[in-house]
Amino acid sequence: MDQFMQQMVNGISLGSIYALIALGYTMVYGIIKLINFAHGDVYMIGAYIGFAATTYAQLGFLPALLISMAACAVLGMTIERIAYKPLRGSTRIAVLITAIGVSLFLEYVMMFFVGAEVRSYPVLLSNKVFHLGNVLINTQQIYIVVTAIALMILLQFIVHKTKTGKAMRAVSIDRDAAQLMGIKVDNTISITFAIGSAFAGAAGVLVGIYYNSIDPLMGIMPGLKAFIAAVFGGIGNIPGAMIGGMAIGIMETLVSGYGYSLYRDAVVFAFLILILILKPSGLLGKNIREKV
Amino acid sequence: MLEIKNLNVHYGVIHALKDVSLTVDKGEIVTLIGANGAGKTTTLRTISGLIKATSGQVILEGKDITNLPAPQRVELGLSQVPEGRRIFPEMTVLENLELGAFLRKDKQGIKKDIEHIYELFPILGDRRKQTAGTLSGGEQQMLAIGRALMSKPRLLLLDEPSMGLAPLLVREIFEIIKNINSEGTTVLLVEQNASMALSIANRAYVLETGSIVITGTGEELMKSDRIQKAYLGG
Numbered sequence: 152m153d154q155f156m157q158q159m160v161n162g163i164s165l166g167s168i169y170a171l172i173a174l175g176y177t178m179v180y181g182i183i184k185l186i187n188f189a190h191g192d193v194y195m196i197g198a199y200i201g202f203a204a205t206t207y208a209q210l211g212f213l214p215a216l217l218i219s220m221a222a223c224a225v226l227g228m229t230i231e232r233i234a235y236k237p238l239r240g241s242t243r244i245a246v247l248i249t250a251i252g253v254s255l256f257l258e259y260v261m262m263f264f265v266g267a268e269v270r271s272y273p274v275l276l277s278n279k280v281f282h283l284g285n286v287l288i289n290t291q292q293i294y295i296v297v298t299a300i301a302l303m304i305l306l307q308f309i310v311h312k313t314k315t316g317k318a319m320r321a322v323s324i325d326r327d328a329a330q331l332m333g334i335k336v337d338n339t340i341s342i343t344f345a346i347g348s349a350f351a352g353a354a355g356v357l358v359g360i361y362y363n364s365i366d367p368l369m370g371i372m373p374g375l376k377a378f379i380a381a382v383f384g385g386i387g388n389i390p391g392a393m394i395g396g397m398a399i400g401i402m403e404t405l406v407s408g409y410g411y412s413l414y415r416d417a418v419v420f421a422f423l424i425l426i427l428i429l430k431p432s433g434l435l436g437k438n439i440r441e442k443v
Numbered sequence: 444m445l446e447i448k449n450l451n452v453h454y455g456v457i458h459a460l461k462d463v464s465l466t467v468d469k470g471e472i473v474t475l476i477g478a479n480g481a482g483k484t485t486t487l488r489t490i491s492g493l494i495k496a497t498s499g500q501v502i503l504e505g506k507d508i509t510n511l512p513a514p515q516r517v518e519l520g521l522s523q524v525p526e527g528r529r530i531f532p533e534m535t536v537l538e539n540l541e542l543g544a545f546l547r548k549d550k551q552g553i554k555k556d557i558e559h560i561y562e563l564f565p566i567l568g569d570r571r572k573q574t575a576g577t578l579s580g581g582e583q584q585m586l587a588i589g590r591a592l593m594s595k596p597r598l599l600l601l602d603e604p605s606m607g608l609a610p611l612l613v614r615e616i617f618e619i620i621k622n623i624n625s626e627g628t629t630v631l632l633v634e635q636n637a638s639m640a641l642s643i644a645n646r647a648y649v650l651e652t653g654s655i656v657i658t659g660t661g662e663e664l665m666k667s668d669r670i671q672k673a674y675l676g677g
């Protein structure tokens with residue numbers, strides 16, 4: 152039982168990070184029906200920006216987090232403007248291939264500038280360990296979960312209570328109808344990329360702190376898993392991405408915790424195949440509505 | 444109010460509108476009737492900016508808006524009730540109405556106008572917290588009209604508001620369109636229900652396979668043999 156609880160604690164920390172990345176996938180998919188394969192790399196760049204902010208500028212956790220989020224927001228908007236916007240109206244496969252191209256571009260440009268070697272984050276947060284019975288929780292885990300939850304609440308607020316959020320929902324439901332309301336679709340898409348990318352940037356910093364190591368290809372695996380999390384929750388669905396992220400994180404730590412860490416990734420991918428067979432629309436996803 | 448000059452629209456190789464010209468004067472109800480596939484929806488979507496014309500001009504209150512994106516046209520006082528209603532089904536009735544007022548900043552005015560829509564369509568008031576997708580077809584049509592009114596349009600474009608509604612409700616919707624018009628909103632109404640449309644319209648245009656073939660006052664068209672045969676089942 153202790154072992155199980157311990158893995159749950161670890162799983163929730165990891166899951167919060169997946170959830171933050173998954174939100175960006177799902178928001179972008181919701182609004183332009185694109186699986187943004189470069190999203191995992193935005194997260195990687197977020198981790199490096201956090202690294203630079205803490206190592207060279209010697210900033211603390213919060214400023215580093217905010218700088219990374221802001222920089223990633225700009226990066227996300229730039230990617231959209233340069234790579235995806237000119238393809239609006241082309242086939243989905245063309246945009247998808249472009250996304251893969253952007254992903255490789257970001258990975259290898261980073262590799263050129265920072266080198267392929269793994270770097271370690273400075274210790275930013277005191278690593279105090281709390282004992283709850285026999286279950287250990289450390290400060291970093293608390294920071295990660297609190298940050299993730301705060302950001303998710305913020306997102307829910309933006310999406311449901313602000314004009315920008317209402318525009319985002321309207322565009323993702325019906326682009327033409329949204330335009331007839333006076334909503335500028337291009338701006339709304341741009342903002343969606345900004346928010347999704349900012350969240351990926353936050354996840355990058357949190358992972359740097361948690362695992363204490365970053366490299367230019369670090370975005371690939373978590374990117375894929377967050378994508379699976381988004382599909383599991385129902386792609387395009389925001390609460391779905393949060394639940395999916397948590398589920399994948401917990402699943403992964405449970406599998407490793409019980410001594411099968413070799414199969415950790417395999418289990419997650421097997422899970423994706425299972426979802427696609429059993430409920431392709433995901434946990435909270437709707438069946439695709441045909442437009443009349 | 445609105446002037447369309449020699450509008451041509453293509454979908455790939457399909458020539459959907461051929462040199463369509465029409466005018467709508469301030470305060471009028473003008474109707475555009477025609478069979479399925481005649482190009483009525485295409486005309487409205489070109490006016491509201493959702494489709495780009497290949498050639499021709501759209502002029503709103505003297506201003507050439509041919510190349511203006513759709514959202515900016517809303518700012519100029521154009522509002523469209525699209526074919527098939529196109530409400531936001533996952534959002535509540537109230538949220539749909541609020542989106543109709545997206546460009547407005549006068550919170551108090553918006554509140555008042557939402558109340559006004561609830562007076563116009565009491566059923567929407569009862570359903571304000573319900574998601575719009577759960578409304579009946581007729582209620583959705585009322586919501587689509589209410590939503591379009593929330594931007595305080597000077598020109599309202601309606602695309603087949605009677606589609607799929609029971610005769611009693613059709614009559615009610617047309618009554619409401621007349622009221623909206625008498626409150627000062629100019630109306631361009633696309634319909635397949637020709638007799639109803641002609642009965643409330645000041646003037647009418649008939650579209651056949653992308654071209655305007657007849658035009659006149661509502662009464663004239665109602666009496667015309669050609670219209671009787673083709674559209675009024677007479």
Ligand SMILES: Nc1ncnc2c1ncn2[C@@H]1O[C@H](COP(=O)(O)OP(=O)(O)OP(=O)(O)O)[C@@H](O)[C@H]1O
Pocket residue numbers: 454457459477478479480481482483484485486526635
């Ligand atoms: N997106 C599109 N792509 C290709 N062709 C189209 C498209 N939209 C409409 N058309 C064609 O253009 C013509 C005019 O269509 P439109 O929708 O304007 O007709 P309509 O008069 O509104 O008909 P209905 O009464 O059935 O709504 C039709 O022949 C239609 O098939």
Ligand SMILES: [Mg+2]
Pocket residue numbers: 483484485526
């Ligand atoms: Mg039509």
